[in-house]
Amino acid sequence: MTATSQTGLTVLDPTAEGRPAERELTPRAETLAGLTVGLLDISKPRGNVFLDRLEEHLVKIGAGVERYAKPTFAKPAPVDLRHEIATTCDAVIEALAD
Amino acid sequence: MFARGWTDGLPVVPPTEARVERMLSGTSRNPADLVAVVPPDLVDCTVEKVAINAVMAGCLPEYLPVVLTALEAVCTDDFNMHGVLATTMSVGPVLVVSGPITKEIKMNHGINVLGHGNRANSTIGRAVQLVIRNVGGGAPGGIDRATLGHMGKQGFCFAVDQEGSPWISLSEDRGFGTDQNTVTAFAGEGPHILMDQKSRSADSLTRMLAQSLLGSVSSRVVMGIDAMLVLSPEHMARYRDAGWDRSRFMEELANHLMVDADSIIIGSGGIEEGLPQDFAGLSLPKFRPGGLLVVHAGGPAGLFSAVIGGWVNGPTGSEPVTKEITP
Numbered sequence: 232m233t234a235t236s237q238t239g240l241t242v243l244d245p246t247a248e249g250r251p252a253e254r255e256l257t258p259r260a261e262t263l264a265g266l267t268v269g270l271l272d273i274s275k276p277r278g279n280v281f282l283d284r285l286e287e288h289l290v291k292i293g294a295g296v297e298r299y300a301k302p303t304f305a306k307p308a309p310v311d312l313r314h315e316i317a318t319t320c321d322a323v324i325e326a327l328a329d
Numbered sequence: 330m331f332a333r334g335w336t337d338g339l340p341v342v343p344p345t346e347a348r349v350e351r352m353l354s355g356t357s358r359n360p361a362d363l364v365a366v367v368p369p370d371l372v373d374c375t376v377e378k379v380a381i382n383a384v385m386a387g388c389l390p391e392y393l394p395v396v397l398t399a400l401e402a403v404c405t406d407d408f409n410m411h412g413v414l415a416t417t418m419s420v421g422p423v424l425v426v427s428g429p430i431t432k433e434i435k436m437n438h439g440i441n442v443l444g445h446g447n448r449a450n451s452t453i454g455r456a457v458q459l460v461i462r463n464v465g466g467g468a469p470g471g472i473d474r475a476t477l478g479h480m481g482k483q484g485f486c487f488a489v490d491q492e493g494s495p496w497i498s499l500s501e502d503r504g505f506g507t508d509q510n511t512v513t514a515f516a517g518e519g520p521h522i523l524m525d526q527k528s529r530s531a532d533s534l535t536r537m538l539a540q541s542l543l544g545s546v547s548s549r550v551v552m553g554i555d556a557m558l559v560l561s562p563e564h565m566a567r568y569r570d571a572g573w574d575r576s577r578f579m580e581e582l583a584n585h586l587m588v589d590a591d592s593i594i595i596g597s598g599g600i601e602e603g604l605p606q607d608f609a610g611l612s613l614p615k616f617r618p619g620g621l622l623v624v625h626a627g628g629p630a631g632l633f634s635a636v637i638g639g640w641v642n643g644p645t646g647s648e649p650v651t652k653e654i655t656p
Contacts, residue, residue, distance in 0.1 A: 243381045245385055245464070247464045302645070305640075307411060
């Protein structure tokens with residue numbers, strides 16, 4: 232692909248020339264009560280502190296909680312883990328840390 | 330081109346068809362050949378796309394094989410370019426070129442080696458970063474989340490001074506032959522000067538370098554983060570005089586890089602950062618085995634070396650990757 236400037240200079244496209252796939256968001260839940268919420272720890276220090284507090288709150292309002300952890304914070308979550316969360320949970324919260 | 334988001338903030342050379350064709354003459358590869366799957370968007374990248382970005386960066390055609398190989402290195406799972414981009418730590422690819430090609434393409438391994446002023450040094454790393462940005466989608470503020478960053482992220486590439494070194498090169502130490510052209514990619518921050526102007530013995534200089542290296546990235550981190558030591562000619566002269574080879578130096582240095590864990594345990598010295606209590610009583614090496622990469626480069630005068638601190642190492646972070654440059 233090429234692009235032409237206002238001065239008439241034609242250059243080749245340095246990008247991937249792709250467009251990100253657009254997907255519709257899953258409908259947002261009115262309430263988390265009765266739903267299963269995945270809590271994903273990215274495996275950095277003190278992420279568990281935040282997620283423990285969230286779990287307490289979620290349990291109080293009647294949500295089910297599933298805990299997950301990435302093998303390392305330094306890489307994207309593995310496909311299998313993402314698939315497991317997507318098929319088990321109605322919602323997911325990913326924790327930052329430090 | 331800046332308005333389209335195609336540049337790193339500096340002007341670029343417009344990649345016209347004629348310029349890209351000329352760039353492609355620098356490699357025997359087919360323009361449509363796949364070079365790498367580029368993070369973070371995991372996009373198939375062809376030789377032609379690399380050539381377009383190399384033109385923009387200001388490369389000459391003869392640099393293209395180095396750019397292609399460097400891109401292959403940073404796009405490996407081991408190097409983990411996605412993580413290097415996404416981390417809030419201020420690291421980027423540091424590219425070290427070794428072998429006869431450094432002379433052929435007039436790379437700098439001397440005065441101001443880690444700075445500006447040489448076309449090959451300045452544009453090869455820039456071309457790689459432009460590919461990461463334009464093809465892979467890894468731009469600052471997007472997937473690149475560095476809190477501070479550093480100017481070397483514009484492109485950080487230099488040659489080693491092998492002729493002036495009494496030691497085997499880093500490349501040879503990593504299993505390659507003397508005459509093989511290689512690129513080593515290391516996830517690193519900006520260089521930090523290590524000054525020792527008084528040591529005249531190998532032993533004294535080694536102790537001083539070790540003392541400085543203990544603070545690399547954080548004095549409270551051991552084994553988890555690698556570093557690259559750029560040893561300058563005048564510092565190397567101490568080891569030449571003493572008859573130390575690379576392995577003797579690494580051994581002696583390692584002896585001075587042992588850390589008393591009690592001194593860096595959480596809470597020690599009134600500091601909340603540090604190792605968990607489980608490590609109490611242990612003596613630990615600052616760097617994991619193979620976690621300190623040593624290269625020889627720099628101007629002929631000046632009793633300074635430099636450390637380039639790394640990022641999370643090993644399978645959970647980034648491994649240094651060395652690849653042979655092919656035409």
